[in-house]
Amino acid sequence: MKLNTQHPLVLAVQDMGIDASHAAAALVGFARQNGCKAASLSVEQGLNSFVDYLFTHPPDAAAAAREHSHTAAAAAPPPKGSAAAAAASRKRTLAGPAANGGYAGLSPAAAALTAPWNAPLTADEEQLDKFDLVNLKVFGHRGFRPQQKAIVMQAVAGRDLFVLMPTGGGKSLCYQLPAVICRGVTVVVCPLLSLMQDQVRGLCLSPRGGVPASFLSSQQSAEESAAVKRELRKARPSVKLLYVTPEQLVKSDSLRGLLQDLRGRGLLARFVIDEAHCVSMWGHDFRPDYKGLKLLKSAFPRVPITAVTATATSQVQADIKSILGISSSAVVHQTSFLRPNLLFRVVPKVREADTETDQPLYMTNLIKYIKAQQAAAAAAAAAGSSTVKQEPGMRGPGASAANGSSSSSGGGSCSGIIYCLSRKEAEGLADYLRGEGLKAGHYHAGMTPRQRMEVQNDFFSGKLQLIVATIAFGMGIDKPDVRFVVHFAMSKSLEGYYQEAGRAGRDGQPAECVLMFSGADVNRLQYMTRMSLRGSRVALRFANAMEQLHTMRDYATTERCRHAQLLAYFGVLHSDLPGGSCGSSCDVCRGEVVPLDPAEWQAEDEAAEGRDAADGVVPAGDDGEPIELLDSEEEDDDEVLPEFGCEDGAEAVSHSGVHVCAAGKRPGSSSSRRPQVDGPPTLVGVSTLLPL
Numbered sequence: 001m002k003l004n005t006q007h008p009l010v011l012a013v014q015d016m017g018i019d020a021s022h023a024a025a026a027l028v029g030f031a032r033q034n035g036c037k038a039a040s041l042s043v044e045q046g047l048n049s050f051v052d053y054l055f056t057h058p059p060d061a062a063a064a065a066r067e068h069s070h071t072a073a074a075a076a077p078p079p080k081g082s083a084a085a086a087a088a089s090r091k092r093t094l095a096g097p098a099a100n101g102g103y104a105g106l107s108p109a110a111a112a113l114t115a116p117w118n119a120p121l122t123a124d125e126e127q128l129d130k131f132d133l134v135n136l137k138v139f140g141h142r143g144f145r146p147q148q149k150a151i152v153m154q155a156v157a158g159r160d161l162f163v164l165m166p167t168g169g170g171k172s173l174c175y176q177l178p179a180v181i182c183r184g185v186t187v188v189v190c191p192l193l194s195l196m197q198d199q200v201r202g203l204c205l206s207p208r209g210g211v212p213a214s215f216l217s218s219q220q221s222a223e224e225s226a227a228v229k230r231e232l233r234k235a236r237p238s239v240k241l242l243y244v245t246p247e248q249l250v251k252s253d254s255l256r257g258l259l260q261d262l263r264g265r266g267l268l269a270r271f272v273i274d275e276a277h278c279v280s281m282w283g284h285d286f287r288p289d290y291k292g293l294k295l296l297k298s299a300f301p302r303v304p305i306t307a308v309t310a311t312a313t314s315q316v317q318a319d320i321k322s323i324l325g326i327s328s329s330a331v332v333h334q335t336s337f338l339r340p341n342l343l344f345r346v347v348p349k350v351r352e353a354d355t356e357t358d359q360p361l362y363m364t365n366l367i368k369y370i371k372a373q374q375a376a377a378a379a380a381a382a383a384g385s386s387t388v389k390q391e392p393g394m395r396g397p398g399a400s401a402a403n404g405s406s407s408s409s410g411g412g413s414c415s416g417i418i419y420c421l422s423r424k425e426a427e428g429l430a431d432y433l434r435g436e437g438l439k440a441g442h443y444h445a446g447m448t449p450r451q452r453m454e455v456q457n458d459f460f461s462g463k464l465q466l467i468v469a470t471i472a473f474g475m476g477i478d479k480p481d482v483r484f485v486v487h488f489a490m491s492k493s494l495e496g497y498y499q500e501a502g503r504a505g506r507d508g509q510p511a512e513c514v515l516m517f518s519g520a521d522v523n524r525l526q527y528m529t530r531m532s533l534r535g536s537r538v539a540l541r542f543a544n545a546m547e548q549l550h551t552m553r554d555y556a557t558t559e560r561c562r563h564a565q566l567l568a569y570f571g572v573l574h575s576d577l578p579g580g581s582c583g584s585s586c587d588v589c590r591g592e593v594v595p596l597d598p599a600e601w602q603a604e605d606e607a608a609e610g611r612d613a614a615d616g617v618v619p620a621g622d623d624g625e626p627i628e629l630l631d632s633e634e635e636d637d638d639e640v641l642p643e644f645g646c647e648d649g650a651e652a653v654s655h656s657g658v659h660v661c662a663a664g665k666r667p668g669s670s671s672s673r674r675p676q677v678d679g680p681p682t683l684v685g686v687s688t689l690l691p692l
Ligand SMILES: Nc1ncnc2c1ncn2[C@@H]1O[C@H](COP(=O)(O)OP(=O)(O)OP(=O)(O)O)[C@@H](O)[C@H]1O
Pocket: 141, 142, 143, 144, 145, 148, 165, 166, 167, 168, 169, 170, 171, 172, 173, 310, 475, 476, 477, 478, 480, 506
């Protein structure tokens, strides 16, 4: 390694489990031996000093100026010609290292550069209040979206909160920003391990310097979780956000003991219940362990709670509040559910064979649709436009080939997600699309965590343009430029559909959500629901699941503004869409409905009734594979299985807490399946090299 000795070197280390400080010391020693001025400091030192600064220094220009003169006086002159010298010559240095006791051996200007949020403030920045300043410097946002700031302010004031925002609305900031500002640790309950890992990685590796975050999971090694716990026991833990699964929080006495210890020291800032709809059995993704979270209010009565979800009807909201013990008068923040940039369409899944390809017509149309989308994106990129105007007369994949041209694009890249009902269907369709020259990958819960991570990364990097997936894909996926989401088969509920479809167009640019409707798919879902939830113990849930399925079917088969139907379902039609229809953001309002054949799904419905009377038949999809209503990595999670295993080793399918045993088997308490996980290494710390 050759070092540039002209520049001082700062090694910022976040030590939360891995022994990064040893590595840092070794590197610093090496750098010094090679004539470099070098020092190490912790990333969290920078963040803490910034937060401390905000509390001790009101953001007015005079105070900032005083701080500047104080730090400037204390500063040792940085080496001439260095970046640090340039920084020191700029107007003001925000971070007061002397006051905050950090950065031994570094000049303030050099210290300021070690974490970008400590960089000198511009005159404009000095006018910002602490919320705007943290939003800008730590999260990189120039402003707040509707409701975000009010939520953040109330969180910092210690209120219980209920946050209801659509997919991609910006819910994470509503608890991550208060976590940065507030003293102590914010505990985030998160349903999926992969989601926790993504969030922690995103926070720690932020280009703006990172927010110290970590997680506890049963899939960590003992050393890793011990290191995280050791950090939490410190007088001043560096971790600002700690992610845990509901299972851990409910079942682990030692974790709760640790949290009680933090609470006793005034260092437990808040509980956040992410995907809070999982708490309610009326929600579309009920998960029994979430119900156990009712213990939080009794065990930690003074610790505020934020419940966060993208989908909750008023019944589900009431249920969540009652279970979590959030007072009914707690502030509910609900932003508009209207996503006007999304164009909703429903198209028939025409099964007749295409005479040219011998494939069902819906396959031909799907290919044409995707290629047309890509062509339009390329054309838009070539024309230097970031969007392509949605032209009347354009159709989704169920329409005739002649109409299969594109309707939306957000520029050069054209990513899409295609949701399937079963793993086999997802694999088969991805294969088929690749055969057609499309860059497609598949994703489902049957893949190893490493395989899933690879596919996800390829999708993010653009190596793959299409992901063909079961519903295992998507929660927490923050890819802004997904231009279309096609449902190859309908979802099991309208809430699920809106959440999945809502992964399109998170950047606010035009995007399409196309549902390929077929009576056969209604039948598949209906039959599987019957099989999975029948029995007296779950009678209510069964009835609820069927109602959800029928609401979904009605969405597809009713010729009424699609946006209006969705908003009415969430009970916000009048506030979000005062005119009662979107005007031009759905096939109905654009007069582009491709007619469905009512006889098809009505006949299927009756057929399903008939089949349901016949007993003991394992429901199967077109491909002969059992249909997966439910597809979650959690089925491989040994935190979940013990409570929901099946008798006699019968195969258990699990998704979001709904466990299905093979016909005739009762749910039991087997913990025999302990999966091998070969996922990516658990992230408990990061280190960053920052040359000055
Ligand atoms: N104030 C803001 N300004 C600019 N971008 C923002 C702002 N708030 C959030 N974002 C961005 O919006 C995107 C979506 O945010 P986030 O992931 O929090 O959505 P979400 O509501 O949690 O969605 P989901 O329900 O899908 O998880 C992210 O890329 C985030 O950085």
